[in-house]
Amino acid sequence: MLKTLEYTDGIVRMIDQTKLPVETVYVDCKTSGEVADAIKTMVVRGAPAIGVAAAMGVSLGAQSINTDDPKQFAEELEQHCSVLAASRPTAVNLFWAIERMKKVAESCMNGSIEKAKETLKEESIRIWKEDIEINKAMGKHGQELVPDNSTILTHCNAGALATAGYGTALGVIRAAVEAGKKVRVFADETRPFLQGARLTAWELKEDDIPVRLITDNMAGYFMRTGEVDLIVVGADRIAGNGDVANKIGTYSVAVLAKEHGIPFYVAAPTSTLDLSLDNGDQIPIEERSAEEVTHIGGKRFAPEGIEVAHPAFDITPNALVHAIITEKGVVRPPFKENLRKAKAQ
Amino acid sequence: MLKTLEYTDGIVRMIDQTKLPVETVYVDCKTSGEVADAIKTMVVRGAPAIGVAAAMGVSLGAQSINTDDPKQFAEELEQHCSVLAASRPTAVNLFWAIERMKKVAESCMNGSIEKAKETLKEESIRIWKEDIEINKAMGKHGQELVPDNSTILTHCNAGALATAGYGTALGVIRAAVEAGKKVRVFADETRPFLQGARLTAWELKEDDIPVRLITDNMAGYFMRTGEVDLIVVGADRIAGNGDVANKIGTYSVAVLAKEHGIPFYVAAPTSTLDLSLDNGDQIPIEERSAEEVTHIGGKRFAPEGIEVAHPAFDITPNALVHAIITEKGVVRPPFKENLRKAKAQ
Numbered sequence: 001m002l003k004t005l006e007y008t009d010g011i012v013r014m015i016d017q018t019k020l021p022v023e024t025v026y027v028d029c030k031t032s033g034e035v036a037d038a039i040k041t042m043v044v045r046g047a048p049a050i051g052v053a054a055a056m057g058v059s060l061g062a063q064s065i066n067t068d069d070p071k072q073f074a075e076e077l078e079q080h081c082s083v084l085a086a087s088r089p090t091a092v093n094l095f096w097a098i099e100r101m102k103k104v105a106e107s108c109m110n111g112s113i114e115k116a117k118e119t120l121k122e123e124s125i126r127i128w129k130e131d132i133e134i135n136k137a138m139g140k141h142g143q144e145l146v147p148d149n150s151t152i153l154t155h156c157n158a159g160a161l162a163t164a165g166y167g168t169a170l171g172v173i174r175a176a177v178e179a180g181k182k183v184r185v186f187a188d189e190t191r192p193f194l195q196g197a198r199l200t201a202w203e204l205k206e207d208d209i210p211v212r213l214i215t216d217n218m219a220g221y222f223m224r225t226g227e228v229d230l231i232v233v234g235a236d237r238i239a240g241n242g243d244v245a246n247k248i249g250t251y252s253v254a255v256l257a258k259e260h261g262i263p264f265y266v267a268a269p270t271s272t273l274d275l276s277l278d279n280g281d282q283i284p285i286e287e288r289s290a291e292e293v294t295h296i297g298g299k300r301f302a303p304e305g306i307e308v309a310h311p312a313f314d315i316t317p318n319a320l321v322h323a324i325i326t327e328k329g330v331v332r333p334p335f336k337e338n339l340r341k342a343k344a345q
Numbered sequence: 346m347l348k349t350l351e352y353t354d355g356i357v358r359m360i361d362q363t364k365l366p367v368e369t370v371y372v373d374c375k376t377s378g379e380v381a382d383a384i385k386t387m388v389v390r391g392a393p394a395i396g397v398a399a400a401m402g403v404s405l406g407a408q409s410i411n412t413d414d415p416k417q418f419a420e421e422l423e424q425h426c427s428v429l430a431a432s433r434p435t436a437v438n439l440f441w442a443i444e445r446m447k448k449v450a451e452s453c454m455n456g457s458i459e460k461a462k463e464t465l466k467e468e469s470i471r472i473w474k475e476d477i478e479i480n481k482a483m484g485k486h487g488q489e490l491v492p493d494n495s496t497i498l499t500h501c502n503a504g505a506l507a508t509a510g511y512g513t514a515l516g517v518i519r520a521a522v523e524a525g526k527k528v529r530v531f532a533d534e535t536r537p538f539l540q541g542a543r544l545t546a547w548e549l550k551e552d553d554i555p556v557r558l559i560t561d562n563m564a565g566y567f568m569r570t571g572e573v574d575l576i577v578v579g580a581d582r583i584a585g586n587g588d589v590a591n592k593i594g595t596y597s598v599a600v601l602a603k604e605h606g607i608p609f610y611v612a613a614p615t616s617t618l619d620l621s622l623d624n625g626d627q628i629p630i631e632e633r634s635a636e637e638v639t640h641i642g643g644k645r646f647a648p649e650g651i652e653v654a655h656p657a658f659d660i661t662p663n664a665l666v667h668a669i670i671t672e673k674g675v676v677r678p679p680f681k682e683n684l685r686k687a688k689a690q
Contacts, residue, residue, distance in 0.1 A: 217594025
């Protein structure tokens with residue numbers, strides 16, 4: 001498996017997820033601004049991967065600060081953090097990672113600036129490493145929900161490419177396979193960015209996990225024919241009551257799952273929990289460009305000048321969620337109480 | 346408005362719906378086989394338009410038969426009909442139109458072959474003309490279901506391009522506008538063939554009817570935000586109990602409509618009714634090529650060799666359908682009884 005992102009020698013190297021799987025191209029970021037751009041343009045995407053990238057971006061920013069004055073350092077670091085925080089609004093892991101980096105910076109302010117820079121770099125690499133461990137723990141808990149000989153439908157890409165490695169929803173599927181279970185996957189192509197067709201289908205094929213690619217609007221068809229046993233998706237932000245923000249189309253999948261009595265699971269690390277929000281309607285939903293809808297692969301197919309809506313995420317109300325799989329264990333309703341317990345563990 | 350298809354001087358000319366709206370190209374069919382190919386490759390699509398094209402294809406076939414022997418003529422005509430009938434399996438209008446042409450041919454078998462050829466040509470043009478009249482009648486009945494100042498969501502293209510002109514679902518919308526109502530439309534892009542993005546968005550824009558293009562997986566989002574007042578779609582075949590076969594994704598829209606208490610209407614001529622079938626599960630669902638899913642505009646974006654499912658239609662059970670708008674009037678449940686009455690009128 002290719003590395004989603006890597007931090008060495010002052011460079012954060014990312015596999016360009018806008019070009020996979022047809023082209024395997026890497027993007028090298030040398031500044032916090034370049035990392036912010038990579039997040040904005042979705043060279044790197046997926047809530048946990050965005051978090052890791054942002055942490056590495058904060059470190060790149062820190063390394064570039066040329067001062068011996070701790071106050072000046074803190075001020076400039078804050079600017080780098082602001083640039084990164086403005087890249088995308090919905091995935092809370094972005095803000096979580098920046099906050100964690102800021103706290104580490106604060107705790108270093110009694111020592112030398114050089115030491116602080118080193119500590120920040122180490123912390124960003126620690127976040128990267130932890131993310132892989134967290135995904136494996138999530139997989140271990142989550143795979144218990146996957147029956148042998150079952151067919152799982154997933155939306156978007158919550159795989160190795162959405163994280164430092166292994167994946168959240170696809171981590172659960174990988175763990176089920178590692179536990180000796182036979183599973184098949186339906187991958188929603190996930191318009192407009194086609195993360196399912198380009199990334200999920202590719203990841204699973206590379207791992208020899210049987211996968212069938214479908215357009216988003218076929219999910220209901222296969223639920224009605226009885227071919228889907230369970231659904232596992234990732235999340236970009238989970239409110240305190242268990243409402244889930246995830247890639248646009250997730251809500252429709254959840255409603256269809258309810259109609260057919262199919263369990264709907266969300267796999268996400270506790271860093272995706274935003275307990276400061278009472279419910280999902282408080283989660284900011286990013287509106288992305290019309291061109292991502294009207295053009296595919298640089299080619300326009302819709303009429304010129306057509307009005308387009310492009311909410312990049314939607315909210316799945318907690319009532320449609322059977323369980324949230326975290327690295328601390330499987331959290332079931334009542335979510336308000338149980339998510340707090342999981343986060344505090 | 347451009348003509349979907351036209352029959353003059355031994356040529357059936359069709360606007361190439363695989364290329365709209367970026368290119369306006371016409372395809373000239375001179376034989377029944379060329380018409381069958383145009384139907385197969387979706388140069389012409391939409392159940393009523395397929396019916397008209399097939400009728401014209403039967404006429405082209407008839408003109409090409411070189412015999413004075415009525416038996417020989419009937420046999421060769423049957424071959425032309427078979428080629429056309431094999432083009433696509435789901436839209437019943439195809440078979441309805443071929444049957445109607447065959448009956449006309451039979452009724453001519455006492456006269457001259459030349460006269461029969463002329464009569465068949467006239468009949469195919471009559472089917473074309475009738476289709477426009479039928480759509481206008483459907484619009485007149487259907488627009489009564491559209492409140493002033495409302496937002497209508499539609500899936501695929503059930504417009505002028507899916508018919509001889511005016512449209513079924515879009516005919517209802519056009520009639521509402523002509524009745525002085527203010528309406529706005531959400532057009533599902535309708536993967537994989539993008540009839541919504543390419544054809545519906547284009548038709549409505551040409552007519553200055555406000556339209557917003559969305560990906561299929563955004564429909565649930567806008568229903569949840571309360572921005573959709575009603576849904577109108579077309580149909581490819583309606584079983585005796587009111588189960589509706591229509592473009593893949595229609596079923597998901599209907600389930601979402603139920604979840605949000607939004608009325609779901611189907612607009613289709615009585616030629617789309619197949620009262621020989623008890624229910625929708627008896628309707629054959631066409632499986633189309635993987636390439637239509639993995640490639641857009643000739644460009645591949647999914648991994649090579651990936652397994653793909655591509656049912657081109659789905660079945661919406663009658664329980665999710667509030668009413669079926671026909672040229673005879675608005676048919677409400679119980680459909681089994683009321684569809685029979687409408688067809689017999």
